[in-house]
Structures are given as C-alpha cells and as structure tokens.
Amino acid sequence: MELGYGQINTRSAASQIADQLQQAIIDGRLKVDERLPTEEELAAQFGVSRPTVREALKRLAARHLIRSRRGPTGGTFVSGPSPEELATSLSTSVTLLAATGGSNLDDMAMARLELEAICCRHAAENRTQEHLDELRAELALQRDPSISDQDFCASDVRFHRIIVHAAGNAFLRFLMNAILEVLMPVSNMIIFRVRDRKEIVAYHARMITALDARDPDMAVATLAELIDYIRTQYEKAEEQNGARRS
Structure with a gap:
C-alpha cells in the first residue's frame, strides 16, 4: 500500500517517519484499527533501513497511536489514543506550562473564566x-468546618467538574477537566491560607441557585465574581510571601 509519503532526510529519519505516519493518521489516510505495512515494506517506501522504521514505530507507540498484535492475524495497527490518555497528556502539558512560568495566574484565571x-x-x-x-452534596461537604483543606479543595474541583459535565458537551468536558484538575489545585495551594471557605461556599450556593432557576446570566456573573475573589486572594498571598521573604 503506497500512501504517498514525502522524502526523508538522513538526519532524524526515524522522527520524520513517525511524524509522517502520524499525519497520515490525522488526515485519514490511515484509519483506526487499520494494519500498517510491514517494517520491510515501510523501509522500502521510505528508503531507509528496518531499524530506522522500528525506531519510528516505537515513537508512535509511545504516543499511543499504534499497537502491536501477535499471531496469524497480527501486525501493527493504528490505535487512536483513549480520552483518558488524551486528558492525561493535556493535563501534563498544562502542569508544565504553569510550573515553568509559561503562564501566570491571570492567564489561567481568564482562560478558566471564558471556558467555564x-x-x-x-x-x-x-x-x-x-x-x-x-x-x-458537595456544598454540604464544603460547609463542614471539620474537613481538611485537602478535602475541601478536592470537593471544590468536583463541584466545578459537575457543572462542566452538566453542560453536556464532550469536547468542552475534555478541555475543562484538564484545566480544573491542574489549575484549581495550583491556585488552591497558593491561597488556602488566606481565603475564607465561607466565601467560596457562598459563591457555590449562588451558582446552584442560578442553575436550578436555569438562569445562565446569574451563573456566569457568580462565576466571574468567584474567580475575581480567587485573584484577590492570590495577590494577598503573594504580598504575605513577599513580606516573609523580606
């Protein structure tokens, strides 16, 4: 089977082959569950050695884009990544972006507000x-003064995840789950000493009231106030940290 791949330079040939095969999957020339040509056939098509092809396939396997199966009907097959794998990959990327200073809290807050x-x-x-x-149920848990900060934060994430699920859009849920699972714990870790749980609970209660009344404007306005409160507490936490350092 000839798929019309481009020419391969000798430098990083395995990487180029992996990228071209990945592009063939993305644009539909290779379908999920379709069997790839053999290593020998791919080597001939790309004009490289079989070890180079083998290395390219290892790279695709690491991206969860192919799988191998043994036996008479075995071979190497296209295997699209599962939603869980995609979500984990996106969460990891968001975590690295936040941890390396590629984004600040204002950027995170704005992105979260617009999407949520x-x-x-x-x-x-x-x-x-x-x-x-x-x-x-989450609100009742958050109102319990005996729960730990860790449990309160976990309930906070679950609360907003429920809202995302209630939207009924699978793609939004995929994007927002990565944001909620990463950015909310990061911001909670920073502000938990200065925030007032009762304030968070009050905002959550108003959001429930808005959703119960099917009032989208009230829900969005309350969310905006909540995120603005979080921003304010972040600034307060930063001021306290700066004072301690000086």
Missing part, C-alpha cells in the same frame, strides 16, 4: 436534577 462560562450557560439549559443533587 460557556459550560455554565449550557449547564443552565441542560442540567438534570441529578446534577443539582450532586452539587448540593
């Missing part, structure tokens, strides 16, 4: 009674 606001609007329309019950 869309979720709030759709959740106001699509939420079910089950979603409301789950939100209220």
Whole structure:
C-alpha cells in the first residue's frame, strides 16, 4: 500500500517517519484499527533501513497511536489514543506550562473564566436534577468546618467538574477537566491560607441557585465574581510571601 509519503532526510529519519505516519493518521489516510505495512515494506517506501522504521514505530507507540498484535492475524495497527490518555497528556502539558512560568495566574484565571462560562450557560439549559443533587452534596461537604483543606479543595474541583459535565458537551468536558484538575489545585495551594471557605461556599450556593432557576446570566456573573475573589486572594498571598521573604 503506497500512501504517498514525502522524502526523508538522513538526519532524524526515524522522527520524520513517525511524524509522517502520524499525519497520515490525522488526515485519514490511515484509519483506526487499520494494519500498517510491514517494517520491510515501510523501509522500502521510505528508503531507509528496518531499524530506522522500528525506531519510528516505537515513537508512535509511545504516543499511543499504534499497537502491536501477535499471531496469524497480527501486525501493527493504528490505535487512536483513549480520552483518558488524551486528558492525561493535556493535563501534563498544562502542569508544565504553569510550573515553568509559561503562564501566570491571570492567564489561567481568564482562560478558566471564558471556558467555564460557556459550560455554565449550557449547564443552565441542560442540567438534570441529578446534577443539582450532586452539587448540593458537595456544598454540604464544603460547609463542614471539620474537613481538611485537602478535602475541601478536592470537593471544590468536583463541584466545578459537575457543572462542566452538566453542560453536556464532550469536547468542552475534555478541555475543562484538564484545566480544573491542574489549575484549581495550583491556585488552591497558593491561597488556602488566606481565603475564607465561607466565601467560596457562598459563591457555590449562588451558582446552584442560578442553575436550578436555569438562569445562565446569574451563573456566569457568580462565576466571574468567584474567580475575581480567587485573584484577590492570590495577590494577598503573594504580598504575605513577599513580606516573609523580606
């Protein structure tokens, strides 16, 4: 099977082959569950040695784009990454971006507000009674003064994840879960000493009221106030840290 690949330079040939095969998967020339040509056939097509092809396939396997199967019907097959693998990869990228200073809290807060606001609007329309019950259960937990900061933060993440799920959009859920699972714990870790749990709980209660009433404007406005509160607490935490360092 000839797929019309481009010419390969001798430098980083394995990487180039892996990239071209990946592009063939992306643009549909190679379908999920389709068997790839053999190493010998690929080597002939690309004009390289079999070890070079083998290294390229290892790179694709590391990206979760192919899988090998033994036996009479075996071979190497296209295997699209699972949603869980994609979410893990995206979360890792977001974590590295935040940890290396590639983005600051204002950037994170703005991105979260814009994306979660869309979720709030759709959740106001699509939420079910089950979603409301789950939100209220988290709110009851957050109102318990005996729970640890770690448990409060975990409940905080779950609360907003429920809203995202209530929006009923699989792609938004994929994007937002990575943001919530990474950015919320980062911001919570910074502000937990200066924030007031009761303030967070009050915002959450108002968001439930808005979703219950199917009022998207109230839900988005409350979310904006919540994120603005988080920004303010972040600045306060930074001031305290600066004072301690001096």
